Amino acid sequence: MNYRRIIFLFGLIVLFSVGASAQDFKYIGASKCKMCHNKPDKGAQFAKWEASPHAKSMDALKGDEKTNATCLKCHSTAGSVDKGLLAGIKVEEGVSCESCHGPGSMYKTAAIMKNKQMALSKGMIDPTEETCKACHLGEKPAGHVAAKKAWNFAEFAKEIAHDDPTTN
Numbered sequence: 001m002n003y004r005r006i007i008f009l010f011g012l013i014v015l016f017s018v019g020a021s022a023q024d025f026k027y028i029g030a031s032k033c034k035m036c037h038n039k040p041d042k043g044a045q046f047a048k049w050e051a052s053p054h055a056k057s058m059d060a061l062k063g064d065e066k067t068n069a070t071c072l073k074c075h076s077t078a079g080s081v082d083k084g085l086l087a088g089i090k091v092e093e094g095v096s097c098e099s100c101h102g103p104g105s106m107y108k109t110a111a112i113m114k115n116k117q118m119a120l121s122k123g124m125i126d127p128t129e130e131t132c133k134a135c136h137l138g139e140k141p142a143g144h145v146a147a148k149k150a151w152n153f154a155e156f157a158k159e160i161a162h163d164d165p166t167t168n
């Protein structure tokens with residue numbers, strides 16, 4: 001094998017490993033989380049989310065607004081990310097799990113989920129107040145309805161809480 005060919009093959013390997021990194025974290029949708037995160041004794045996260053304003057955030061949009069990128073940026077997880085990253089999630093599910101917890105395609109397996117450090121390295125995000133502020137205190141279009149209540153992280157977080165009583 002000549003020298004140029006080795007360089008070429010090496011280049012391909014580098015390209016391949018770069019291509020297989022962060023780009024592969026895709027959005028799979030809440031129904032994929034439901035199969036493991038809806039047990040009543042573990043906090044029924046799916047049911048709590050489904051009853052929350054986030055799961056209904058597309059109902060706030062009328063007609064053309066449902067396809068308006070400016071509105072979708074905050075009213076829909078699927079509508080706010082690159083189309084190439086959609087893997088099963090639907091625009092209609094509104095502000096879904098993965099807006100706060102990160103795209104789940106690579107961390108969704110039980111073995112990875114049980115190991116928090118591993119899950120974080122596979123695209124999981126630990127949500128903080130900053131995660132919420134991107135939408136709640138982000139730039140809203142002119143004429144947007146006023147928030148019913150002033151932003152207060154502790155209070156708002158309590159309203160959407162879905163803790164697992166069996167962990168810490």
Ligand code: HEC
Pocket residue numbers: 028029030032033034035036037042097098101103104105107108109110113114116164167
């Ligand atoms: C195959 C089952 C399975 C699927 C699918 C799954 N999870 Fe998990 N998840 C677990 C397990 C197991 C844990 C570890 C805690 C526990 O035992 O409940 C966990 C933990 C978590 C935690 C807590 C992490 C921490 O320690 O702070 C979050 C957040 C989470 N999952 C979100 C999600 C989201 C969002 C999805 C969908 C994109 C998802 N999970 C899909 C099984 C799953």
Ligand code: HEC
Pocket residue numbers: 060061062065068070071072073074075134135136137138139140141144145146147148
């Ligand atoms: C920067 C993020 C952001 C953008 C962009 C945005 N919204 Fe909102 N929207 C919110 C948040 C957050 C709320 C919840 C109320 C609040 O805190 O302002 C909300 C609430 C609403 C409500 C009230 C829903 C209810 O249940 O009372 C309507 C209606 C609405 N938005 C329409 C729109 C439309 C139409 C667009 C696009 C023209 C849009 N929004 C763009 C973040 C946004």
Ligand code: HEC
Pocket residue numbers: 030033034037045046047049050054095096097098099100101126127128157160162163164165167
């Ligand atoms: C609007 C943001 C948001 C959405 C949407 C959301 N979560 Fe969470 N989730 C949080 C926050 C904040 C916490 C608390 C994190 C902490 O305590 O460190 C949390 C905690 C969790 C935990 C850990 C509970 C514990 O006590 O160990 C699990 C599991 C979880 N969420 C799963 C889900 C699933 C599944 C969905 C969708 C069906 C979802 N979440 C939707 C923000 C969100």
Ligand code: HEC
Pocket residue numbers: 053054056057058059060073074075076077095099100127128129131132133134135136147148149153155156157158159160
């Ligand atoms: C992707 C954007 C987005 C993120 C991230 C987000 N929210 Fe929201 N949130 C919304 C929208 C849009 C609404 C309005 C839904 C409706 O009423 O139609 C809303 C509504 C709410 C409401 C109901 C009260 C109200 O003002 O209408 C609470 C409480 C809330 N969010 C808490 C949180 C918390 C806590 C976090 C962070 C852990 C968070 N949200 C992250 C977009 C977001």
